[in-house]
Amino acid sequence: MTLPSRSKQPIPNFGNGRTRVVVQVGHCSAAVGAREVAHSLKTALSQRSDACLVVTGCDGACFAAPQVIVTHPSGLQQRHTQVTAADVPALVRSLDESHPRCATESDVEAFFNAQHRRLLSCCGSIDPGNISEYVSIGGYDSLSLALSMSPEEVIQTVQDAGLLGRGGAYFPAARKWQGARSFNAPVRYLVVNAEEGEPGIFKDRHIMEGDPHLLLEGMLIAAYASGASQAYVYVNAEANLSAARMETAIEQARDAGYIGDDILGSGFGLQVHLRRGAGGYVCGEETTLLDTIQGNRREPRLRPPFPVESGLFRMPTVINNVETLANVPLILSDGMAPPTTPDDGGNGNKSFRRQLTPFTELGLESAKGTKMVCLSGAVRRPGLGEAPMGTTIRDIVYNLGGGLPPGHNLGVIGVGGPSSGILPPSELDTQLRPGMLHPSGVVMGAGGIMVMDDQAPVIDVVRRLAAYNAAESCGKCTPCREGTPRIVQALDRLAAGGAGADTIDELRYLADIVGAGSLCGLGQMAGGPVNSALHFFGDALEV
Amino acid sequence: MERSELRPVLRNMFPRERTYLLPALHYVHHELGSLPEWALQTVAWHLRVPPSEVYGCATSYSELRIESAGTHLLRVCTGLSCWHNGGRSLIDQLSRELGISPGETSPDGRFTLEEVPCGFICPLAPALEIDGKWRGRMTTDAIPSLVKSLS
Numbered sequence: 201m202t203l204p205s206r207s208k209q210p211i212p213n214f215g216n217g218r219t220r221v222v223v224q225v226g227h228c229s230a231a232v233g234a235r236e237v238a239h240s241l242k243t244a245l246s247q248r249s250d251a252c253l254v255v256t257g258c259d260g261a262c263f264a265a266p267q268v269i270v271t272h273p274s275g276l277q278q279r280h281t282q283v284t285a286a287d288v289p290a291l292v293r294s295l296d297e298s299h300p301r302c303a304t305e306s307d308v309e310a311f312f313n314a315q316h317r318r319l320l321s322c323c324g325s326i327d328p329g330n331i332s333e334y335v336s337i338g339g340y341d342s343l344s345l346a347l348s349m350s351p352e353e354v355i356q357t358v359q360d361a362g363l364l365g366r367g368g369a370y371f372p373a374a375r376k377w378q379g380a381r382s383f384n385a386p387v388r389y390l391v392v393n394a395e396e397g398e399p400g401i402f403k404d405r406h407i408m409e410g411d412p413h414l415l416l417e418g419m420l421i422a423a424y425a426s427g428a429s430q431a432y433v434y435v436n437a438e439a440n441l442s443a444a445r446m447e448t449a450i451e452q453a454r455d456a457g458y459i460g461d462d463i464l465g466s467g468f469g470l471q472v473h474l475r476r477g478a479g480g481y482v483c484g485e486e487t488t489l490l491d492t493i494q495g496n497r498r499e500p501r502l503r504p505p506f507p508v509e510s511g512l513f514r515m516p517t518v519i520n521n522v523e524t525l526a527n528v529p530l531i532l533s534d535g536m537a538p539p540t541t542p543d544d545g546g547n548g549n550k551s552f553r554r555q556l557t558p559f560t561e562l563g564l565e566s567a568k569g570t571k572m573v574c575l576s577g578a579v580r581r582p583g584l585g586e587a588p589m590g591t592t593i594r595d596i597v598y599n600l601g602g603g604l605p606p607g608h609n610l611g612v613i614g615v616g617g618p619s620s621g622i623l624p625p626s627e628l629d630t631q632l633r634p635g636m637l638h639p640s641g642v643v644m645g646a647g648g649i650m651v652m653d654d655q656a657p658v659i660d661v662v663r664r665l666a667a668y669n670a671a672e673s674c675g676k677c678t679p680c681r682e683g684t685p686r687i688v689q690a691l692d693r694l695a696a697g698g699a700g701a702d703t704i705d706e707l708r709y710l711a712d713i714v715g716a717g718s719l720c721g722l723g724q725m726a727g728g729p730v731n732s733a734l735h736f737f738g739d740a741l742e743v
Numbered sequence: 744m745e746r747s748e749l750r751p752v753l754r755n756m757f758p759r760e761r762t763y764l765l766p767a768l769h770y771v772h773h774e775l776g777s778l779p780e781w782a783l784q785t786v787a788w789h790l791r792v793p794p795s796e797v798y799g800c801a802t803s804y805s806e807l808r809i810e811s812a813g814t815h816l817l818r819v820c821t822g823l824s825c826w827h828n829g830g831r832s833l834i835d836q837l838s839r840e841l842g843i844s845p846g847e848t849s850p851d852g853r854f855t856l857e858e859v860p861c862g863f864i865c866p867l868a869p870a871l872e873i874d875g876k877w878r879g880r881m882t883t884d885a886i887p888s889l890v891k892s893l894s
Contacts (some may be wrong), residue, residue: 228864231879262866399822399861437806438863476769479806481860495764495792498803513762576824576865583866614823618860650865656827664823668860674803 210336212322213275217297219251224324226258226409227441228402233284234266240288241268251295257410257445258325258610260584261311269325270295281305302554307581307602313519314599317586318556318570319526323410328445331452334413337552340458342529345536346421347466349693351381354425354532359465361531361559362568367393367484367521368616368645368721370567370634373528377426379508389517390428390470391493392419392525394435394442395477395484398617399668400648403572404522408435408442411526412449416472418525420458422533423470426518430471434489437477447474453594481618481672485720486519487511488674499676500720521646523572527559534558563589567634571644575601577651578608587632594628596649603651611654612661616645618668619725621732622661627716640735641728658737663691665729683710684726691730694741708734744774746781753789761792768801773812777811785855813848813855817841817891818872822861829881830869834858836883854893 214220223238238255241534245642264281268291271277280291326332334340346354359374392415396404407415415433422429433450435443450472453459461469477483477627478497487501492510511517533553559569567589576582581599587596593613597603604610612622621642623630630637632644652661670684690707693699711727711734718724731743744752749771756770757763767790771782778801787794801807819825819834834856838844841854848855862870867879873889 227877228867228879231862231864231867233790233875262864264868396863397861400824400865402863402865405863436863437804475766478765478769479804480804483804492765493762495790495800497796497800522801574865576868577827582824617784650823652823652827661823661827664757664821664826671860 205364210321210552212325212549212552214254214325214327214333214336214549215273215572216251216252216273217273219273220254221245221251221295222254222256222264222269222271222325224258224267224269225255225441226265227405227439228262229258229265229267230441232265233280236264236285237268237283237288240285241292244257244292246522246718254327255329256325257323257328258406258584259410260320260406260586261308261581262583263311263581263742264305264308267324279305279308281308310602311581311583311585311600314587314595315585316557316570317560318530318559318562318587319407319414319523319572320410320584320586321556322414323406326411328410328412329448331413331449331456334411335456336531337528337549338554339413340417341457341536342532343417343420344464345532346424347464347468351425354421355381357535358425358531361534363524363527363531363559364567364634365448365521366523366527366571366646368643368692373422373520373524374425376508376518376520377422379506380426380428380518385515387430387515387517388428389512390419390423390426390431391486391489391512391517391519392431392433392522393484393486393489393519394433394446394522395438395489396436396439396522396646397477397479397481397484398646398648400576400614400650401574401617401646402642403584403647405436405439405442406572407522407526408439408446412445413453414529415446416449416453416458417530419464419472420470420583421528422518422520422525424468427650428518429469430473432473432475432493432512433476434475434477434493437479443474443476450474452583480674481668482674482722483718485722488720489519490517497674498550499674527569530556531559534560561678564631564633571632571647573600573632574646575651576648577614578604578611578653579651580605584653589633590631591629592629593623593649596632597628597651604651608653608655611652611656612658614648614650614652614661614665616643616728617648618665619722619728620648621728622658622665622736623732624736627736635717638735641725641731643725643728657690658733659695659741662729662733662741663680663688663695666691666726669722669726669729673726674722677718677720679714680723680726681718683714686722687714687726687730700742704734704738746785749782750753750789753785757789759790761790764790764792764797764800768807769796769838772807775811777808779809779811814853815874816855816857816872818857818859818862819845820860820862820864820868820870820872821858822865822867823866825862825868825870828868829883832883833869833871833881833886836886837890
């Protein structure tokens with residue numbers, strides 16, 4: 201698949217006649233000094249009236265973090281990568297050069313050229329703490345459009361586009377909305393699942409940190425379509441920055457009349473509550489998440505009844521993932537006519553969203569749109585990317601990630617999250633898509649790609665995944681509570697050497713039992729790493 | 744915070760409904776650094792939830808601690824990307840420097856060393872969290888001076 205180069209992908213322009221100095225501060229980049237860079241730049245630029253400092257989220261090029269992006273009034277852009285506070289004086293001096301060097305980082309260019317960005321198109325350039333920037337690029341226009349339609353029409357539009365849930369189950373989003381509508385109740389709830397607690401997954405954080413209003417707008421449209429009047433945003437315990445930026449965004453949206461009793465004069469009202477998780481993989485499971493909001497132990501519920509019928513406080517409840525909801529405003533704006541009048545000072549930002557490639561023109565017939573991919577491990581350019589559904593793992597590892605560092609050879613690839621299985625190098629041409637990527641139990645999950653070099657023993661990789669699942673089992677279902685530790689014990693026996701075919705048989709048996717006898721996805725998928733490892737490396741595992 | 748202060752604070756901050764259990768636990772945890780038994784009982788009293796259930800709930804979350812940690816809490820990410828990119832050496836080095844194993848607190852109560860399943864900064868592996876602040880692209884060479892700066 202050929203992708204348009206970055207130069208052909210739209211980039212929003214927030215120029216205001218001054219030099220715009222953007223520091224990307226996210227959960228990741230803050231861990232390598234982005235806050236210190238922002239602080240130094242603030243001091244250094246405080247005396248200058250010709251430059252403004254903007255703190256944004258990250259654009260996903262984590263390997264280059266911390267990044268500072270300077271946009272001159274002429275439109276010329278300079279990207280400074282891996283900036284430290286010590287680099288700031290030189291950086292500020294360079295603002296005055298009459299012909300600033302256009303630093304073309306080939307690695308960064310290649311990283312972006314391997315992507316097709318819709319959800320992330322503004323991350324790293326828009327100010328997450330300033331609702332007017334979001335509005336200036338046509339933000340909340342999709343909400344206005346939705347409110348001018350009937351809820352059924354909104355559901356139909358999203359249904360026709362074929363939006364599947366991005367949390368890992370890939371259930372049609374609009375069907376959930378329709379489902380909740382079909383049950384009469386005094387109140388319906390919308391719960392935003394931002395409890396991103398899977399090791400190796402960091403995509404929802406980027407949206408909440410970098411473009412929180414995109415999520416809010418999607419949430420408002422989903423609530424309108426499903427008839428919800430109360431919304432809960434449930435943010436992971438380890439995502440303080442996401443929670444802080446969401447809180448600011450919610451306040452601003454409330455002040456601007458996008459959240460409240462009578463939104464934009466439509467009569468539709470929504471109250472939004474922000475809740476924080478307290479750790480635990482199982483909390484991302486939708487019924488567990490509902491129970492934690494209600495103040496119960498973190499344990500999944502028996503289904504049916506499904507949450508759309510009896511969810512939060514036993515009322516019809518729609519639970520959508522952050523990435524799913526972020527798609528919604530963009531799907532609605534895909535169908536909008538181009539603006540007829542020039543607006544916002546003529547920089548064309550209002551039509552920004554219409555320059556994005558439409559959702560339905562990307563991806564596979566069975567799964568449209570893009571998928572955010574969390575790439576980490578032994579690659580030259582780890583980070584967060586966005587690529588059409590159907591992109592191969594080879595494209596992700598080699599085009600996006602730049603392949604392995606010199607001197608390293610590809611070992612196994614951990615796909616999805618901790619329970620989604622592993623693939624050997626021979627499966628690199630597997631496409632990212634919903635459903636099984638490989639019959640042995642490998643699924644895309646939430647979209648993690650963890651690359652190991654050949655120095656990482658397969659048995660050790662599988663054991664770490666299995667040990668994680670055992671530690672995170674909530675204990676409600678006996679097969680999961682008792683079975684997952686026994687998987688770890690069997691793997692330990694294999695790793696110690698001398699264990700034979702009996703142990704392999706036991707592993708197969710345990711993986712089957714745990715999968716078949718558990719209520720929620722954690723247990724049902726806990727055998728994934730073991731099954732895929734046995735399939736691809738069966739003989740090699742018997743040390 | 745004194746014991747006698749918690750009741751009126753809870754009364755002001757949280758309606759007496761069970762749905763506020765986790766927010767209340769978060770608040771107390773933030774204020775005290777852990778959830779001692781008296782605090783759990785006060786939360787139970789305020790929300791009218793049996794103390795046994797409050798305890799059961801509080802202990803089911805990995806980010807809430809019942810026992811308080813040492814003065815400095817060091818947590819090393821052991822996710823796949825970190826573990827195979829130097830995370831394992833970070834733990835070994837820290838164990839040597841501090842003289843404790845993961846999960847232990849030093850006898851003088853100054854350091855607690857823990858492993859966490861993921862710090863969610865996988866692209867910047869290996870990662871280490873010191874007193875709530877994550878640091879990415881860590882090297883074992885940086886450990887001795889880091890530990891010294893905490894002493």
